[in-house]
Amino acid sequence: MSEVYDLIVIGGGPGGYEAAAFAAHSGMKTALVEKDALGGTCLNRGCIPTKTLLHSAEFYGTLAGEKTPAGVTAEGLRFDLAAMQDRKDAVVTQLREGVAATLKKAKVTVYQGTGTVLGSGLVRVQGESAEELSAKHILIATGSVPVRLPLPGAEGDAVYDSDGLLSLRKPLSSLTVIGGGVIGLEFASLYLALGAKVTVIEALDRLIANMDKELGVSIRQLLKKRGAEIITGASLQRIEDAGGLKRAVYLAGEAEQSVDAEAVLIAVGRRAYTEGLFAEGVAVQTERGRIVTDEYHRTNLDGVYAIGDVSSGIQLAHAATAAGINAVCHMLGKEPLRNESLIPSCVYTDPEIASVGMTKEEATAAGLAVVSKKYPMSANGKTVLSEGERGFIKIISEEGSGRILGAQMMCARATDMIAHLATAVNAGLTVEQMRKTVFPHPTFSEGISEALSSI
Numbered sequence: 001m002s003e004v005y006d007l008i009v010i011g012g013g014p015g016g017y018e019a020a021a022f023a024a025h026s027g028m029k030t031a032l033v034e035k036d037a038l039g040g041t042c043l044n045r046g047c048i049p050t051k052t053l054l055h056s057a058e059f060y061g062t063l064a065g066e067k068t069p070a071g072v073t074a075e076g077l078r079f080d081l082a083a084m085q086d087r088k089d090a091v092v093t094q095l096r097e098g099v100a101a102t103l104k105k106a107k108v109t110v111y112q113g114t115g116t117v118l119g120s121g122l123v124r125v126q127g128e129s130a131e132e133l134s135a136k137h138i139l140i141a142t143g144s145v146p147v148r149l150p151l152p153g154a155e156g157d158a159v160y161d162s163d164g165l166l167s168l169r170k171p172l173s174s175l176t177v178i179g180g181g182v183i184g185l186e187f188a189s190l191y192l193a194l195g196a197k198v199t200v201i202e203a204l205d206r207l208i209a210n211m212d213k214e215l216g217v218s219i220r221q222l223l224k225k226r227g228a229e230i231i232t233g234a235s236l237q238r239i240e241d242a243g244g245l246k247r248a249v250y251l252a253g254e255a256e257q258s259v260d261a262e263a264v265l266i267a268v269g270r271r272a273y274t275e276g277l278f279a280e281g282v283a284v285q286t287e288r289g290r291i292v293t294d295e296y297h298r299t300n301l302d303g304v305y306a307i308g309d310v311s312s313g314i315q316l317a318h319a320a321t322a323a324g325i326n327a328v329c330h331m332l333g334k335e336p337l338r339n340e341s342l343i344p345s346c347v348y349t350d351p352e353i354a355s356v357g358m359t360k361e362e363a364t365a366a367g368l369a370v371v372s373k374k375y376p377m378s379a380n381g382k383t384v385l386s387e388g389e390r391g392f393i394k395i396i397s398e399e400g401s402g403r404i405l406g407a408q409m410m411c412a413r414a415t416d417m418i419a420h421l422a423t424a425v426n427a428g429l430t431v432e433q434m435r436k437t438v439f440p441h442p443t444f445s446e447g448i449s450e451a452l453s454s455i
Helices: 014-025 040-045 047-064 081-105 182-193 213-225 317-331 360-365 381-385 414-427 431-435 446-453
Strands: 003-010 030-034 109-112 114-119 122-126 130-140 144-146 174-178 197-202 229-232 234-242 245-252 255-261 263-266 270-272 304-306 345-347 352-357 370-376 392-398 404-411
Touching: 003 014, 003 114, 003 317, 014 030, 014 040, 014 081, 014 130, 014 317, 030 130, 040 047, 040 081, 047 081, 047 182, 114 130, 130 317, 174 182, 174 245, 174 255, 182 197, 182 213, 182 345, 197 234, 197 245, 197 255, 213 229, 213 352, 213 392, 213 404, 234 255, 245 263, 304 317, 345 414, 352 414, 360 370, 360 392, 360 404, 370 446, 381 446, 392 446, 404 414, 414 446, 431 446
Parallel strands: 003 030, 003 130, 030 109, 130 304, 174 197, 174 263, 197 229
Antiparallel strands: 114 122, 122 130, 144 270, 234 245, 245 255, 345 352, 352 404, 370 392, 392 404
C-alpha cells in the first residue's frame, strides 16, 4: 500500500521546497522528492555559490585595481581560489541545512531519490529502494540544466558549463565566455576581478538583450574599461586545441575569427530538466522541451502542476517560489498570493543591474504615454564617497496619472533597492505618492528619491 499525501512535490529547489513548506503550513500532508541535494540549482550550483565567489572577488579586485579606497594600500596581495571555493562550499552547506530544518519544522516528509510520475496522483521514488506514493496533487519543480552546444569541441577538456566552472579550484589567466546574458556576464565579472583576460562572445547585437537597452550598453562600456573584449553579433562555430589553449572560432559577419584562452565557458542558457520524470505512456504536453501550463500552473494531466524552469516563464529562483506558492493556493481553492506578472530581474555584476516592470519601449508599444527620467548616480553622495562606478536609476511613469510602470537601475546595491520600485509598481503607486517617502542620507537609495523628484 503506497503512502498517501495531499501533495507530492518533485524537486527541492526554491520553487519546490518553498511550496512544500507553504502547503504543509496550510494543512496539507506533504512529501518532497529530491534526487540530489536540497536547495536545487540555485543553492548548490547557481545563485548562492556564484554570488559567494563574486563577494570574495570584489574584495580582491578593489584592492588589486588601479583605484583603491582613499587611504588604503595593500602589499603582497594575492587570492587563493581553493580557499574561496572552500568558503563557498561552507556557505552552501549552511544554507542547505537551513532548508532541511525548514522542511522538518513544517513536517514535510523528504524522500531521497528520483521521482517519476506514473500517472495522475501516483509517483514512484527510486532511491536505495523503490516505493510508490500517491497524492491528490503533484507539483513538478525539477528546474533546469545548462545548455550544451552541439558544436565540434564543445565537450572537450577546459570547456565548461556554469556547473563545472563553479567547482574550478585552479585560477585561470584567461577565459572566453560564450553568451552575454546574466550567467555569462556574472562569470566575466568574477574572472575580471581576479585578473584574468576575459573575452565575451554574444550572438545577438547587444549584451543582456532581454533587459533595457541602456543597461546592456552601459555594462559593455564598463567591462571594456576593465579590460574585457566584448564581441557581439558573432556565432560560435567550433572550439579547437591551440598549443595548450582553447581556441574559440566564431563567425562575425562573413568572416571567421578566433580567440585563444585557457578555458571556455558555455553560457548560452538553460533547458528544462525532465529526464526520467514521466513514465512511458504518460503524455504531458511540452513546448520546446518545457512543460506547458495554464495560468494556475496546471499541466494537461489531472492534478499535476509544474512551476519554475521546467515550465514556461522566466527562469529565476524567486519566480519559481512565487509560482509554487500560487500553485498551492489554487490547490486549496484560494486566490493567488503573489503577483507573477511583476518579477524583478537582477544581474550581480559590478555595479549591479536590476529591473522591474516595463521599460520605456515596452510601455510605448503597449500604447501608453510615458515619462522616463534618469538620475545619474555620479551625483549620489554614497556613490561618490565609496568611489562607485558610473551608473543610473531610471523610472518609467504614466503621463498624466503619474502611475509608476517600471524601473531600471545600474548602481551599487541595485539588486536590493529594486524591491522599493517593485512594491510601487505592484501597489499602483504614483510618483507623487512615492515622493512623500523620506530616504535616509547618505545612502544609495537616495538615488530613487532624486529620480522621482526629476519627474
